[in-house]
Amino acid sequence: MSEQNPSFVLQKANSVTFEDRPIPQLKSPYDVLVTVKFTGICGSDVHYWTHGAIGSFVVKSPMVLGHESAGIVTKIGDKVTTLKEGDRVAMEPGVPCRRCIRCKEGKYNLCPDMAFAATPPYDGTLAKYYALPEDFCYKLPESVPLEHGALVEPLAVAVHITKQAEIKNGASVVVFGAGPVGLLCCAVAKAFGASKIVSVDINEERVAFAQKYAATHSFKAQRESPEESAARLIKECELGPGADVIIDASGAEVCIQTSIHALRTGGTYVQGGMGKSDITFPIMAMCTKELNLKGSFRYGANDYELAVGLLASGKVSVKELITGQVSFKDAEKAFEDVKAARGIKILIEGPQ
Structure with missing residues (x-):
């Protein structure tokens, strides 16, 4: 792998590869580019890996896995005001259309045009770089380690x-x-x-x-x-x-x-x-x-903010749930451990 954008890609059921993908471009002046540092593995990731589909969502072309991630802001768009380069963030991996009735009534998690990471046809976050709108990146307080930021998604x-x-x-x-x-x-x-x-x-x-x-x-x-x-x-x-x-x-x-x-x-x-x-x-x-x-489906308005707040206040701790960390090159081993129910939450580091 070179140093462009190493990615962990599902080709089809039970077949994964490491690929060098293009570094994502900022499509909007309100977008930011995040260097991914830690990614957790969800049951849905494992299900796509083993079955190549979840219900009507079928992997028809290679797809980057992962959606439970935290990282560091590397680049910001011209109109970004709430984040700066170097900020540590938890990444909300589903971006709604913002225009439909569900979005307008505050239930954007029910948006029919949701672009959700690692849900066909959208690539996930198990890569070196991932782009998101600034308002879907949540700055982590200094008291919250970056590793814990990867658990903000399940929280x-x-x-x-x-x-x-x-x-x-x-x-x-x-x-x-x-x-x-x-x-x-x-x-x-x-x-x-x-x-x-x-x-x-x-x-x-x-x-x-x-x-x-x-x-x-x-x-x-x-x-x-x-x-x-x-x-x-x-x-x-x-x-x-x-x-x-x-x-x-x-x-x-x-x-x-x-x-x-x-x-x-x-x-x-x-x-x-x-x-x-x-x-x-x-x-x-x-x-x-x-x-x-x-x-209950995923998360909606203010759920990520509240999750980060619970961690920052100490009312909820996720440290106890992290039972292992593996390097990016050992990502498939981590998937095998999750499938076998070894440990509670395993994190994949990097790629560096």
Whole structure:
């Protein structure tokens, strides 16, 4: 590789290469060029790597992977006023059209013309350089290490999910799934004032970690009916009439079913994890309890700002989630580790 723009490129399912791509040009006077320093690996990156598609998003031509990144501003457009060269930034990797109704009403994450990194046909951030509008780069306070800036993306996902739940002070919250987003949902729920936070997973090590990290209680799922599991969850974790809020960060059908049965009447359920397109759903329990059900997709207005603020204030820590770092040339090894569920969050450095 030369020193132009080394990039980690998915050619097709299970086939990646290192390529030298052109250095991105600033298309607008409001754009900035960022030298990428750290990139985390998301489950969607791994899914594209192993399957070459996620639903209707199919890799039809070579695509640079990665979208959880932080770096240093290297060049700025003529009209950039909020950043300067040398600033350390977290990079929000999805740029909306800014013109459609969804964008105008403040829900730009639902923009039908969103250009999202590492989602076909758009290249991702696992390269030396990446260009973004200045308002999609968030300056990191000196107290936040650049490595932690790479976790602002999954933290912003957790912020958006948790905001959807409208958690009130003293609320009881159950989070299904103790992967990175589930763990971060526990941490954000705590920062938002939840008094009881239960982490649920089938992996004993993950739920044990969750309780050390941000959860007040842990619950290991077993092979039983959703109704039985919900009853045991309520009893063991002393949830009284049921949980105020349940967040699913697993996407597993049985977790979704159990969640509906474990909520109190009038409780709130938020779907954060993605699984099968269609599932069997306990609609009678939903109706008779008059539950509030919400979806959650990526992040929207002020979610990145809030994520950075939570890190800067110390209300949320991501240091504990970083279980490894690899060099850019070992990027594929990092993908293999994530696929095998080794560690929680692995960062790829550089390329230098």
